[in-house]
Amino acid sequence: MGTSIVGYDDVDVFIGVDVGKGEHYAVAVDRAGKRLFDKALPNDEAKLRDLIGGLKSRGRVLFVVDQPATIGALPLAVAQAEGVLIGYIPGLAMRRIADLHAGEAKTDARDAAIIAEAARSLPHALRSLELADEQVAELSMLCGFDDDLAQQITATSNRVRGLLTQIHPALERVIGPRLDHPAVMDLLQRYPSPASLTAAGEKRIGDRLAKLAPRIGRRIAAEITQALTEQTVVVVGTNAATLVLPRLAKQLAGLREQRAEIAVEVERLVEAHPLHPVLTSMPGVGVRTAARLLTEVSGKHFATAGHLASYAGLAPVTRRSGSSIRGEHASRRGNKILKRALFLSAFAALRDPVSRAYYDRKITQGKQHNQALIALARRRCDVLHAMLRDGTLYQAPIPIAA
Structure with missing residues (x-):
């Protein structure tokens, strides 16, 4: 679901940080897996700069955290100021990768080591990250x-x-x-x-x-x-x-x-943002929805609309096992804040003739109200992804003549 880190092949040092309120735990490994750093450090700018600055002498550094917002904001800001690559590992990926490692203990040291090892050996599990601008923050x-x-x-x-x-x-x-x-x-x-x-x-x-x-x-x-x-x-x-x-x-x-x-x-902040005319040009997207889209999507890269839908928890989950279990079910994972915003936006868009026609078609196919709305929200993800990617305003599709 995440996109690869730009310049990953040139990375020499991988720093995994399990962030915390009072202190963080950092583990750094080189490309061969040798540990270069393994200890707790306070949530302090000077200590974070010392860590990153000391490892920059060994080559290009990738700094990865498990929480890019709230308590992880300062470490990422320091890493960006030091000019190193930054990224984060989603919580679901983190839990699945943790299951592959021996032991059942839940400690900061183990989590930091898993993050560093994932950054080194599983780059596809990471998400590239750009820090949000002041408006989005x-x-x-x-x-x-x-x-x-x-x-x-x-x-x-x-x-x-x-x-x-x-x-x-x-x-x-x-x-x-x-x-x-x-x-x-x-x-x-x-x-x-x-x-x-x-x-x-x-x-x-x-x-x-x-x-x-x-x-x-x-x-x-x-x-x-x-x-x-x-x-x-x-x-x-x-x-x-x-x-x-x-x-x-x-x-x-x-x-x-x-x-x-x-x-x-x-x-005021939404209207001042460059993406305001792009987002609000889409039916069903008002100021509150636009604000949510900016806070939950800004700074994250999605290779395709499917990646965006999966991140939002709108992509259906396929379950198949032999001939007895077949079907697709709604995902219970993903970014719940973004999912709710897109769901409510789809509901508001029912006044739009194009959206209403799609919703009615899903109802005719036997879907319940919520199922049809989720399908509409998933379809709108394709349009939204293209709008954000190209910076273009919403354009209603031209109906095809019978």
Whole structure:
């Protein structure tokens, strides 16, 4: 799945690094397999430069890590500054290669030795790597923070809905599905209990909602008032929920505000990137999808569209054994972030006539909805790979006359 390292035949020293938060473990071997370095070193620029600089005297150096991002960012940046070749070994390849070596221990020293040996003897298992530019690095950090915010929003929303369901199910059926609206968050902060909503009355609730939801505020107020009449008993724990709900509502509103601010910055970075017009010219690719494509694909080389699809986990896996087991199944591996982005992009592209026709054809062939979407996403990988390779905008295929 990875592409060969450019100039691999001229490499004299292979450095395998198992990266860590506090310290890394490095093993260096020459082309004959003789160990030149085998020890832990701190996650420090000076120590990394000493390691690479000392081995550069022996010839051309290839520096390989098992994680190119997060904790592996500094070692790769130092290696690039030292002017040596850089690459990384994917986690799946790493696990399979580890099975070929004796022993079952999982240690940093063993992992570093396996990485170095794989770099020396199995170059096809490596991926060539170019460090992402500053824009992509910022995008990666912001998208990661956006993911964290999205998870917190989901957890907080579920907590609010759980409390409402516990104390007043009818009220939850009205408010729960609308927790993403600022007007509802504001209402919960002002009137956090069924008793306070009842005391406020429909008109006051409507006035409050109409400030942030002028079109639907009155209708929501009427639905809330109707829901309040469906329960007369007070459930145990309502008083405590009254204390918790406004705080959760305020927290949820703050999280959504933070995510909106991050979205503005992500949009700015995506629009400033040279590949922005290329990516967004494809149906179903908006700013968020373009950001994900940049963070997950930028700096990696894929020889063919099949390599890209395999990396994303969209390539079907063939299973055959004699005449009893035959078929193809969806892969459960690959880059899950990229796979999700391409899957959702394919779903959004169903408004495009060409994509819709392909999806409908797969449904006619007996595929389920998700299967047809995965097939569409796989087909779009071919187009996306060509667009990225040539730097060309999306061009809809010309239908062939009957």
